[in-house]
Amino acid sequence: MAVCALCAPSAQDILWQDDFCRVVLLNDADYPAYCRVELLAHIKEMTDLPPQDRARTMKVVFAVEAAMREVIQPDKINLASLGNKTPHMHWHILPRFESDRHFPNSHWGEAVRDSGAQPLNTEVRERLQKVVIERVECALKN
Amino acid sequence: MAVCALCAPSAQDILWQDDFCRVVLLNDADYPAYCRVELLAHIKEMTDLPPQDRARTMKVVFAVEAAMREVIQPDKINLASLGNKTPHMHWHILPRFESDRHFPNSHWGEAVRDSGAQPLNTEVRERLQKVVIERVECALKN
Numbered sequence: 001m002a003v004c005a006l007c008a009p010s011a012q013d014i015l016w017q018d019d020f021c022r023v024v025l026l027n028d029a030d031y032p033a034y035c036r037v038e039l040l041a042h043i044k045e046m047t048d049l050p051p052q053d054r055a056r057t058m059k060v061v062f063a064v065e066a067a068m069r070e071v072i073q074p075d076k077i078n079l080a081s082l083g084n085k086t087p088h089m090h091w092h093i094l095p096r097f098e099s100d101r102h103f104p105n106s107h108w109g110e111a112v113r114d115s116g117a118q119p120l121n122t123e124v125r126e127r128l129q130k131v132v133i134e135r136v137e138c139a140l141k142n
Numbered sequence: 143m144a145v146c147a148l149c150a151p152s153a154q155d156i157l158w159q160d161d162f163c164r165v166v167l168l169n170d171a172d173y174p175a176y177c178r179v180e181l182l183a184h185i186k187e188m189t190d191l192p193p194q195d196r197a198r199t200m201k202v203v204f205a206v207e208a209a210m211r212e213v214i215q216p217d218k219i220n221l222a223s224l225g226n227k228t229p230h231m232h233w234h235i236l237p238r239f240e241s242d243r244h245f246p247n248s249h250w251g252e253a254v255r256d257s258g259a260q261p262l263n264t265e266v267r268e269r270l271q272k273v274v275i276e277r278v279e280c281a282l283k284n
Contacts, residue, residue: 044218045207045211045218045219046204046207046219046221047204047207047208047211047219051201051204051281051284054200054204055197055200058196058197058200059193062188062189062193062196065187065188065189066189069187069189076186076187076224076225076226076229077187077188077189078222078223078224078225078226079188079222079223079224080220080221080222080223080224081220081221081222082218082220082221082222082248083218083220084218084220084238084245084246084247084248085246087218096226103226104226104227105226105250106224106226106248106250106251108247108248108250108251109248109250109251139193142193
């Protein structure tokens with residue numbers, strides 16, 4: 001039986017984590033600020049979680065969204081939990097720009113232009129991490 | 143200026159609604175139980191809502207997920223809020239089957255087989271609506 005890629009992840013750029021979930025910067029070539037919120041436990045669907053853990057998950061997702069909006073001002077945020085290939089609960093938090101490779105399509109859909117994306121520079125990455133930490137920790141207190 | 147398609151929707155198959163949002167059965171040819179939760183107000187991002195309205199939205203989304211799992215037992219649930227083309231908050235709740243047109247890809251991605259989907263028969267549609275109503279109304283009480 002194959003080991004789940006999110007139960008045994010390879011090296012990750014983790015922006016924040018606790019004993020429930022982690023916020024990972026994917027360092028995607030087309031979408032440099034693309035993050036995932038990954039639960040530590042191997043849970044398949046949101047409704048496999050008790051309601052308070054669903055709420056906890058979404059507080060983290062929305063805190064990451066808020067941090068992205070503050071730091072990189074995208075034109076739109078895309079949120080998704082699919083898991084067809086890796087049925088271990090994770091949320092995609094993807095900042096979109098009208099100039100990005102697939103806009104206005106889904107980034108899983110047809111590309112409509114070359115990507116002009118550049119990796120996040122160190123200063124922006126550090127700022128994103130700082131704001132993610134602040135926003136997540138504040139959200140989890142409320 | 144174009145009118146927003148979700149502020150002024152054409153005829154919809156509404157399974158449930160209140161003064162905040164509605165649950166719509168899309169009657170999609172490939173995904174017959176595909177539903178959307180659409181906010182009534184023209185809100186662009188989840189973090190444009192106050193936290194209690196984010197939670198209210200997600201309770202409805204998860205209640206629809208639970209109803210789908212009860213009534214049609216999909217292999218996986220896909221949840222997404224993109225809004226690149228229609229920036230009026232709506233959530234896609236999409237039951238996936240390993241035999242469906244795009245599985246394991248996103249349904250926005252490449253099709254990998256012909257769709258064998260059939261429209262929901264009346265009995266299943268009525269049962270789905272009944273369970274959606276029960277699950278949503280219960281979730282909103284808690």
